[in-house]
Every structure is written in structure tokens, then in C-alpha cells.
Amino acid sequence: xxxxxxxxxxxxxxxxxxxxxxxxxxxxxxxxxxxxxxxxxxxxxxxxxxxxxxxxxxxxxxxxxxxxxxxxxxxxxxxxxxxxxxxxxxxxxxxxxxxxxxxxxxxxxxxxxxxxxxxxxxxxxxxxxxxxxxxxxxxxxxxxxxxxxxxxxxxxxxxxxxxxxxxxxxxxxxxxxxxxxxxxxxxxxxxxxxxxxxxxxxxxxxxxxxxxxxxxxxxxxxxxxxxxxxxxxxxxxxxxxxxxxxxxxxxxxxxxxxxxxxxxxxxxxxxxxxxxxxxxxxxxxxxxxxxxxxxxxxxxxxxxxxxxxxxxxxxxxxxxxxxxxxxxxxxxxxxxxxxxxxxxxxxxxxxxxxxxxxxxxxxxxxxxxxxxxxxxxxxxxxxxxxxxxxxxxxxxxxxxxxxxxxxxxxxxxxxxxxxxxxxxxxxxxxx
Numbered sequence: 001x002x003x004x005x006x007x008x009x010x011x012x013x014x015x016x017x018x019x020x021x022x023x024x025x026x027x028x029x030x031x032x033x034x035x036x037x038x039x040x041x042x043x044x045x046x047x048x049x050x051x052x053x054x055x056x057x058x059x060x061x062x063x064x065x066x067x068x069x070x071x072x073x074x075x076x077x078x079x080x081x082x083x084x085x086x087x088x089x090x091x092x093x094x095x096x097x098x099x100x101x102x103x104x105x106x107x108x109x110x111x112x113x114x115x116x117x118x119x120x121x122x123x124x125x126x127x128x129x130x131x132x133x134x135x136x137x138x139x140x141x142x143x144x145x146x147x148x149x150x151x152x153x154x155x156x157x158x159x160x161x162x163x164x165x166x167x168x169x170x171x172x173x174x175x176x177x178x179x180x181x182x183x184x185x186x187x188x189x190x191x192x193x194x195x196x197x198x199x200x201x202x203x204x205x206x207x208x209x210x211x212x213x214x215x216x217x218x219x220x221x222x223x224x225x226x227x228x229x230x231x232x233x234x235x236x237x238x239x240x241x242x243x244x245x246x247x248x249x250x251x252x253x254x255x256x257x258x259x260x261x262x263x264x265x266x267x268x269x270x271x272x273x274x275x276x277x278x279x280x281x282x283x284x285x286x287x288x289x290x291x292x293x294x295x296x297x298x299x300x301x302x303x304x305x306x307x308x309x310x311x312x313x314x315x316x317x318x319x320x321x322x323x324x325x326x327x328x329x330x331x332x333x334x335x336x337x338x339x340x341x342x343x344x345x346x347x348x349x350x351x352x353x354x355x356x357x358x359x360x361x362x363x364x365x366x367x368x369x370x371x372x373x374x375x376x377x378x379x380x381x382x383x384x385x386x387x388x389x390x391x392x393x394x395x396x397x398x399x400x401x402x403x404x405x406x407x408x409x410x411x412x413x414x415x416x417x418x419x420x421x422x423x424x425x426x427x428x429x430x431x
Contacts, residue, residue: 001026001143001160003130003173006041007109007320008306009166010116011327014061016162019334023122024158026145030126031113035106043314044105045282046198047230047240049077052411054321055101057328062115066101069111073233074103079407081212085265087219088393094400098407100317102213102230104200104238108320131155133163133173137181139300139342162340164303164330166323169287171308177299186296188360191288191374192367193245194313197256198282201237201275209271216263218244218315220369225249225259226315227268236278239268242315245372249283256281288375289313289367291360295353300342303330303349310356313367318359321412325355358415365389388428392419395431402427 002009005027013023029040037044050058059066070076080096116122127148134142134157142160147153165173174185203209214229224247229239241249241259249259260269291310294302305326312318329351337344365385368376395402405424408414418424 001158001162002164002166003143003171004165004167004306004308005029005031005113005124005126006166006168006306007112008168008308008323008326009164010109010112011061011324012164012166012303012305012330013122014112014116014119015327015331016164016334016340017119017121019331020162020340021121024125024160025116025122026125026128026130026143028127028129028148032106035104035110037106041105041109043196043284043286044109046105046196046284046314047228047238048103048105048108048320049230049317050101050108050324051317051321051413052098052100052408053413054324055099056413057321057324058112061324061327062112065111065115069101069103069108072103072107072111074101074107075211075231075233076100077102077211077213077231079404079411082215083212083267084215084217085267086217086393086396088390089397091396091406092398092400092403094403096407097404098411098413100411102232104232107233130167130172133176133180133302134159135180135299135301137299140180140302160301162301162303162345164305165308166304166306168307169290169311171304173302173304173308174292180299182299183297185298186293188291188293188364189288189375190313190364190367190377191245192313192370192376193248193372193374194242194286194315195248196240196242196284196286196314197249197251197259198238198240198284199253199256199280200232200278201239201272202278203231203235203237204274204276207271207275214268214271216265216268218370219264220366221371223264224370225262225264227260227263229268229271237275239272244370251281251283253277253281286314287311289360289363291356293353295349298349301345303345303352305330305352309352310360312359312363316359316363316366316410318363318412322356322359325412326352329355359412362410362416388419391428391431395428398431399427402431 333348
């Protein structure tokens with residue numbers, strides 16, 4: 001049983017093909033016929049991207065899907081085509097190997113859903129809520145479901161050897177585990193108070209930006225506003241503005257325009273002067289970043305993936321890629337243990353936790369720079385990380401070799417230890 005039919009749930013169901021005899025995805029929404037936004041993905045109207053590590057993995061999991069997405073209008077944006085204003089200044093240009101895949105979230109979801117639906121072992125229960133878990137404090141053995149609608153159906157029980165929680169930020173699994181008598185799941189919470197406002201624009205003919213992207217980052221602790229422009233299908237741009245606690249964008253088109261004018265550089269504001277809006281301004285409050293440590297003692301028969309396991313500040317663009325990492329680790333663990341039994345679930349929980357450790361560290365360390373962040377890590381080690389990373393960013397504005405290494409780390413292709421390789425470290429220290 002996979003609880004949640006968003007991207008993380010679809011990837012998890014796909015990961016178990018050929019291993020589980022029957023896979024059932026329970027989704028509270030009914031999927032739209034095409035590439036429409038749906039209520040069950042509240043962040044879906046905002047800028048999304050797949051980092052280099054993410055689209056490599058997706059194409060490995062579903063061969064040919066990357067080209068299908070690009071044929072449908074998704075944009076492959078090389079790192080050299082990103083005008084990136086980091087806290088130290090504009091990143092240096094270099095012949096980029098790294099890229100990300102940019103499209104609207106409904107386009108990505110639609111192509112992944114088509115692949116998953118076509119597999120004969122995967123079934124869907126749409127328009128259905130999961131309302132509880134079956135089992136005990138030591139093992140989860142299935143789920144309780146109820147059909148949604150004006151005349152809600154009876155609660156029914158569906159036994160399962162493995163339950164995968166992919167219900168996202170709003171997951172109720174911690175509450176349901178408490179009802180089974182399980183001890184609270186250890187968790188970390190870091191809340192920078194980020195708020196979003198996004199709008200889609202028609203790309204003006206002859207725009208200087210073309211297929212380029214723009215990323216105007218914050219500069220902690222004082223410049224707490226950011227903006228990103230991404231090219232998406234249909235000759236459009238999606239523009240997302242964000243602010244940390246105390247610098248949130250105000251509602252509506254007036255608030256959107258006001259926030260544009262308060263960014264560190266006028267580039268986005270100037271570019272959008274001649275762009276026609278293709279939709280309304282949409283707001284979003286993601287809530288805190290949360291990392292739940294199911295690897296420290298979750299019950300047997302349960303694996304938690306995606307945002308239900310680790311939720312990051314969205315400004316770092318890690319969520320989609322980490323959800324795919326979770327699916328990869330779920331498949332590896334099941335294949336290693338020859339099925340979806342308890343040993344495989346325990347191994348998968350450990351592997352999922354390891355896969356999210358570096359993205360969580362990057363996100364939390366950066367959020368800690370803002371004075372109003374609640375629950376931020378602190379101490380000498382965090383201070384040392386900040387000082388070193390400041391040197392990396394300063395070098396990235398001058399030295400293409402450091403810029404390349406920085407992009408590899410931020411694209412989750414290489415671990416942060418890459419920045420300590422002698423050739424990179426020497427360039428950082430020179431800068």
C-alpha cells in the first residue's frame with residue numbers, strides 16, 4: 001500500500017514493480033485528465049525543478065521519460081544559463097556540465113503517472129482517504145480507507161505486507177502510530193518562516209533571457225527576499241518570489257510587484273515589465289522543515305518517503321530530487337532482501353535517512369543564517385560551516401573551477417567533500 005499518489009508515491013510504487021505482487025496507490029484526489037493543477041499538490045503552482053541528480057535518476061528509473069518531457073516543452077537549463085546572484089555576487093560563467101530540468105509540476109506528474117498507470121501490478125484507489133493504520137506498536141499490517149465525497153462510504157480495512165507513507169507534508173502517520181501505541185518518532189524542525197508568491201507569464205518574443213533562468217538569492221541576515229524565474233513549457237516563465245519570516249511577499253498582484261522591487265537586483269523586475277501574466281498570483285506557506293527519524297525505531301512493515309520523511313525549505317530546490325532518491329533506496333533495499341518483508345523495510349528506512357542527510361544539512365545550515373529562524377542548528381561547527389561556505393561562494397564569483405564544483409554539490413551529484421579536494425580547496429583559499 002502506498003499512501004499518497006503524488007510524485008513521491010508514484011516513484012515508490014514504480015520502485016516496487018517486479019518485487020511486490022500487487023501495489024495499491026491510495027490518492028485522496030481524482031487525477032485530472034491532462035496537465036491541470038490539482039488541489040492535493042498545494043505547492044504545485046510554484047517553481048519546480050529537477051536537479052541534475054534527479055533527472056539522471058528519473059531517466060534511469062523510467063528510460064526515455066526525460067526526452068518525453070522535453071518533447072512536451074520541459075526545458076533543460078544548463079548551469080551556465082542561470083544568472084545566479086548568490087550572497088557573494090554573480091557566479092562566474094563556465095562551460096557547464098550540470099543542468100536542471102524545468103517544467104510545471106502538472107507536466108512532470110502527468111508523464112510519471114502515465115508510466116505508473118501502465119504497469120499491470122499497480123492499482124489506484126482515487127478519491128479515497130487513508131484514515132488510519134492497522135497493526136500494533138511493533139508492526140504495521142495495513143491501512144483503513146474511506147471513499148471521499150458527499151456520501152462518504154464505510155471505513156474498510158486493507159491488509160498489506162508493506163505500507164509506504166508518501167502523503168507529503170500533511171501526513172497523519174505520526175498521529176496514527178501514536179494511536180497504535182508507538183513512541184513518538186524523533187524529529188528535527190527548522191522553520192525560517194518562508195512564504196511564497198508565484199505567477200506564470202507569457203515569455204515576450206525576442207526576450208534577452210531566452211531559455212535562461214534567473215536566481216536572485218537572499219543575503220542573510222538582512223536581505224531576506226529572493227526571486228527565481230524558470231522557463232517552462234508553452235513559451236512561458238514561472239516566477240516565484242519568497243521571503244523569510246518578516247519579509248514575506250504581500251498578497252495579490254500589488255504585493256507581487258512590491259516584492260519584485262525589493263529584491264537585491266532589479267533584473268527580474270525589469271524583465272517582467274513587458275511580460276503578460278498568464279495566470280493569477282498564487283501564495284503558499286510551506287511550513288517548517290521537518291526531518292523524521294524512522295530509522296531510529298519505526299515499526300516493522302512501514303517505510304516513509306519524500307516530504308513525509310524529510311521536508312526542506314523549498315528555496316533550495318531539493319524536494320523532487322530527494323523523493324526520487326527515496327524511491328531508489330526503497331527498490332535497492334527490497335531487491336537486496338528479496339522482497340518487501342520486515343528486513344527490507346528496516347533497510348529502506350536506514351537508506352532513506354542516509355539519502356536525505358546531506359540535503360537536510362545544506363538546507364538547515366543556510367536557514368540558520370536568518371535571525372528569525374526557529375529551531376536552527378547553532379554552535380561552533382555551524383559557524384565554521386558558514387565561514388567556509390562564504391569562502392566557497394566568494395571563489396565561485398571569480399574562479400570557474402570552484403563554480404563548477406559548487407554546482408555539482410548543490411545539484412546533489414557530488415557530496416560536499418568535493419569542496420575539500422586539493423585543487424578546489426586551493427582555489428577557495430586563494431580567493
